[in-house]
Amino acid sequence: MGFKGWAGKVIHVDLGSGSVSVEPLDGSLAAEYLGGTGFAARWLYDGVGPETDPLGPDNLLIFAVGALTGTAFPQASRHVIAAKSPLTDIYGESHAAGHWGAELKFAGYDAIVFRGRSPRPVYLWVEDGSIELRDASDLWGRTTYETEAMIREEAGDPFVKVASIGQAGENLVRFAGIFNDHGRAAARSGIGAVMGSKRLKAVAVRGHGSVELADPDRFMELFFDWRERMLSHPFTPDRVKYGTNNLVELMQAIGRLPAYNHREGVFDEWEKVSGERITREYLVAPKADFACLQRCGRFVRVPSGKYAMVGKGPEYEGLDALGPNVGNSDVEALIYANHLCNQYGMDVISAGGVIAWAMESWERGLLTAEDTGGLELRWGDGDLIVQLVEMIAFRKGFGDLLAEGVYRASKKIGRGTEKYAMHVKKMEIAAQDGRAQKSMGLAHATSNRGADHLYAFPVLDEVGFEKEIVERFGERYLPEMTDRLNPKYKGIMVKELEDFCAVVEAVGVCKYGTVIPPVFYYGDLADALTAATGVTYDEARLRLIGERIVNLQRLFNVREGITRRDDTLPERFTREPMPRGPSRGQVVELDQMLDEYYGHRGWDPETGIPTRERLEALGLGREAEELAAAGYPVK
């Protein structure tokens, strides 16, 4: 049977032996896990375990697209890259938009699974039926931008899409990412370091094939309705104008703009790094990824001065991580530091997070010039921030310590600096603060890849989407669920959104349009999947799949020793009341929310381990038995 929607083939590459094979996609896997994060969860659970060193040859590196990637579904531009994380030592994955994922589908594949370690630098070339490992010795040591350009030039084809690592990945920076389409980043979880450890510089893809649909006419009829709803949403004009950058203004207004290593939730100089300013002074053009109706991408230009540049500009996360959260209002240094992160290939969130930790530790006298090699780590020193980004990417001097991520760096230094390491499960916390939005605090704590805003992306209460809350959850949780400062009903909210986001990331669609603004929901994805694949989906079936993926990822982490004790937050969020601003006096009532969350999850509230009963209901009975047999306390 030929697949519709899915391409139907998976590439397997053993980098140790250099062998490449193509296997048919397992039809029941496709139907029950959808693609993307679903495939990644299944293959990582089956192929990688506690004995696997994240930077060793046994780790897998999985690139996967979803059932809708390559179709016209709005914002169906996403691919996932997953591996056991060298940053968190648990389940790791990251997602990027761009055109790479769609190109893989047009080349005829749903996924590429790498294992082993190459004896020398290589890159994978995929053009339709032709797949080969090519020498990458000329590319090693190059930035992600240079790598893309050189591969295209060598191929003589400007339409080749490249996902690559920069120097950060080569140097095994624990938060290195994998970048495509000039600054599109799959950068969380340190998957770029996994790629570097395998001596795999890039994956270049060119496809001349097609995505076929089971019911093309139905799909296109639906499409024009989706398009209309997306473009007419009241949030869309601002998204077009500012991308995600006007969140600086919006988060300042609710006291949720992390500043000074998450000590505060407002930043006095916010206007200097605002979306309004970036748009007015630096934006050249907004850019869209594949099939995107919104265009969050910012192509910017700093015309002159020492930070002159042209290229991808920061989005909200980068703006905060290298701006307010390190006390920085020098916007040109910020844009430049972000630009360097894209080129060297590393995560702006973790880079900013580890710099923020160092600056606070310096301020408190816990880090000294002896540790830093003479550098004075003063808040907001733009030149220093740019310098530190360079030092991290090349592991130079003090940068070598920072390249380990905030958890390892603070452990190594000790002296109480651990208290200022803002991470969950070793992953640096992004530009949110649970004290100003309780659901986000819970989401950071429970996310299967460590502190992560996107895993559940609970933003419905952030700016008061009451109508959508009623549509998605009913009226029974009003008014508490809409109140960002009220911990009540945030357990059910985060649980439901984690499941939904897992589906979104499995099918290859962006969270912009599904979560914020909340335009498309289960029903739309079910309609799209049914028309695309010919397999019948409805809301109930998709909910089950989402919950299955979240639980399977959790089981991966349970095997790594994760329990309720790890579903936590730094004390700053649970014990230090927000010092000022609109959320002044707030802390995260984490235990209360966690109890509610585990209740809805059907997980043991003592251990945080999924119960056998729930796992069986999700079709994970075999996994429950395996874990119980291996001595894990599965009830």
Added chain:
Amino acid sequence: MAEQRVLLVSPELCTGCRLCELACSFQHFREFAPSRSRITVVRKEEEGLDIPVVCLQCEDAPCVAACPTGALWKEDESGLVAYDFDRCIGCKVCITACPFGGIGWDPKSGSVIKCDWCGGDPQCARICPTGAIKWVRAEEADATKRDRVARRFEEVSRLITAARGGV
């Protein structure tokens, strides 16, 4: 004479989403396949440019002049450079002759692919979310572009007025 229309492409409005490529391949082959699309967005990442490239329906079309079998001809009434698969021998001389890359070859169907305005309702213009591709009356084409340039001056003049302390 029926009114003539043109496919007005404005690269400065293009964001590079490539929905036009999907709409085009869908219209002609009922599948999503950018390589089978008659319109292609060329992306220049270093410059931040996205440029939709499509047949311009030349008045004095080199492809028509080059075609040895009369498979390509200019329709007087609509202005379309039309193509007839049955008369085409697949020599691809039209691809060589076109100075703009407006004509392509589709190995899957073994035929020349060039824009046919979807029979009068171009799907690329219908799907484009930014107005970078528009289906306009021929005499409006220049007016649309001129109006957009004028709007920029409007903005500049507002800034100047504000700088002088005016409203």
